Every structure is written in C-alpha cells, then in structure tokens.
Amino acid sequence: xxxxxxxxxxxxxxxxxxxxxxxxxxxxxxxxxxxxxxxxxxxxxxxxxxxxxxxxxxxxxxxxxxxxxxxxxxxxxxxxxxxxxxxxxxxxxxxxxxxxxxxxxxxxxx
Amino acid sequence: xxxxxxxxxxxxxxxxxxxxxxxxxxxxxxxxxxxxxxxxxxxxxxxxxxxxxxxxxxxxxxxxxxxxxxxxxxxxxxxxxxxxxxxxxxxxxxxxxxxxxxxxxxxxxxxxxxxx
Numbered sequence: 001x002x003x004x005x006x007x008x009x010x011x012x013x014x015x016x017x018x019x020x021x022x023x024x025x026x027x028x029x030x031x032x033x034x035x036x037x038x039x040x041x042x043x044x045x046x047x048x049x050x051x052x053x054x055x056x057x058x059x060x061x062x063x064x065x066x067x068x069x070x071x072x073x074x075x076x077x078x079x080x081x082x083x084x085x086x087x088x089x090x091x092x093x094x095x096x097x098x099x100x101x102x103x104x105x106x107x108x109x110x
Numbered sequence: 111x112x113x114x115x116x117x118x119x120x121x122x123x124x125x126x127x128x129x130x131x132x133x134x135x136x137x138x139x140x141x142x143x144x145x146x147x148x149x150x151x152x153x154x155x156x157x158x159x160x161x162x163x164x165x166x167x168x169x170x171x172x173x174x175x176x177x178x179x180x181x182x183x184x185x186x187x188x189x190x191x192x193x194x195x196x197x198x199x200x201x202x203x204x205x206x207x208x209x210x211x212x213x214x215x216x217x218x219x220x221x222x223x224x225x226x
Contacts, residue, residue, distance in 0.1 A: 003153070031213060042116070042203050042217030043154070088153070098144075098215060102153040 004032070004072075004089035004101040012107045019076040021104040023089030024069075030092050032065060034074050037086045037103070046074075046087075079108045112138045112208035116218025123194055124226055131189045131221045133204030139184035140206035144215070145177075148201040160187040194225040 004023045013019050023032070031050045035043040049056045049065045049072065056063045062075040076083055086105050090098040113136040123129050133143055141162045146154040158179050159167040166179035176198075178190040187206075191198050201222050205215040 033214065035215075035217075040201070040220065040222065042114075042219045043205070043215070045111075045214045045216070048213060086151075092213065096213070097156070097159075099156060100146075100154045102151075105151070 003099045004091050006087070006089055006101045006104045008104060009102065010105045010107075012109065013079055015080055015108055015110050017079055017108075019079050019083070019106050019108070021074050021087055021106070023072045023074070023091075023101065025072075025089075025091040026070065027093065029067070030094050030096070032063075032072050033090045033092060033098065034061075034063060034072075035088045035090060035100070037088065039085075043088065043100075076106075079106075081108050081110050084108045111214075112136075112206070112212075112216040114140075114204065114206055114216045114218045116204055116221060118221060119219060120222045120224075122224045122226065125195055126193055129191045129194055129223060131191075131202055131204075131223075133187045133189070133206075133218050135185045135206050135216075138206075138209050140187070141184060143181060143187040143204055143206045145179060145187075145189050146203045146205065148203060148220075150201075154203060157189075162187075191223065194223070196225045199223055199225045 007022045033048045034046045037043045060077045065072045086103040088100045088103040115134045143160040145157045148154045157172045160181040162181045181187040203220040205217040
C-alpha cells in the first residue's frame with residue numbers, strides 16, 4: 001500500500017476564491033479518493049476517480065488525475081467558510097487498501 | 111449514505127486501565143472495518159483491518175496484544191486499548207466500506223482518548 005502526499009500542507013484563502021491542492025503517489029492505483037475532515041471529526045468521502053478517468057466533477061469540486069505523473073488535484077471553486085477543513089487524498093491499490101497522507105489544511109475566511 | 115456510529119466520542123482514563131471503543135454500522139453490514147489512529151494535524155495511520163468472524167490483520171509495528179480488535183458481528187467491531195499509557199493518547203477512528211463492492215469508506219466520528 002502507499003500513502004498519498006498532499007501539497008500544500010496549509011492553504012488560506014478568502015470566500016469566493018478557488019482552492020487547489022495536489023496529491024502525489026508512488027505506485028499504480030485502482031482508484032484515488034478524496035476525503036474531508038472537520039476538526040475532531042471523522043472523514044467524509046468527497047469523490048472517487050478511477051485510474052482510467054482524467055477528470056471528475058461533483059458540485060463545486062473538480063478532481064483531475066494524471067496517472068503518468070502519478071498525481072491528482074482537487075479544486076474547490078467559489079469557496080465558502082464552511083469549506084474550512086482538512087482534505088486528504090487516498091490512493092487505492094489493487095488490494096483495496098486506503099492509506100492517507102498528512103492532508104491539506106484549508107482555511108476559508110469570510 | 112451509510113452511517114458508522116462510534117462510541118465513546120471522548121474518554122479519559124488512568125494509566126494501566128483498558129478502554130474499549132465501539133464501531134457500529136447502522137444501516138448496512140460490514141464484513142470489514144478499518145481502525146485508524148491520528149495525531150494532531152497529522153495523517154490517519156492505519157492500525158488494523160477488522161474481519162468479521164476471523165482474526166484482525168494488523169499493520170506493521172502495531173502491537174496485537176496492546177490493541178485488541180474483535181469483530182463479532184456484521185455490524186460491530188471493537189478496539190480495546192489494553193493497559194493504556196499516556197503515549198496511547200490519540201484520536202482513534204473506525205471506518206467501513208458502504209457495502210459489498212463499495213469502494214468508498216464511511217467513517218465514525220472518532221474517539222479522543224486521553225490517558226493520564
């Protein structure tokens with residue numbers, strides 16, 4: 001199994017701006033998932049992108065996947081204060097095991 | 111979506127005591143559950159995979175006798191931290207796939223353990 005590594009570690013933006021965070025991984029994947037965690041809580045699944053997909057949308061979220069570069073990005077458009085949270089990527093290998101990176105802490109100020 | 115309930119949300123205990131954390135799948139059956147540990151502002155570290163009706167699979171470096179996992183039914187997995195020490199203080203989270211073939215994980219709300 002492998003961890004995803006998110007970049008940047010922290011991101012501070014104002015409401016209405018877009019937030020972009022990146023994830024890199026090392027070996028081949030079956031799919032890659034993004035999760036969100038509010039402070040002191042469990043994680044919530046945001047979006048799953050398969051290894052044969054390049055881009056996926058869900059509401060204000062846009063995820064890209066570049067398997068040649070072993071990287072993914074998560075874009076949150078028109079951010080809101082409620083988007084303040086930590087965001088984790090989780091590459092999933094053929095065994096189905098998820099390993100999380102350290103996450104990107106996003107702070108959206110009104 | 112699927113709901114995973116985790117209790118307690120917070121526990122404070124004395125060194126040397128044991129603490130049990132429960133993780134329940136409320137509206138689905140979970141043959142597999144995952145237990146994670148998280149330090150402040152850090153990643154979730156996978157501790158073990160809990161399998162209903164069989165022994166848990168522990169990740170490298172995780173003490174089986176220290177962190178006892180029992181998955182006695184399709185809706186309940188428990189993690190018992192035995193003879194707790196202050197270094198065991200951490201945030202523990204469980205998760206489960208939403209059902210057969212579901213690749214997404216649904217998480218409990220976590221348990222903050224503080225060992226005095």
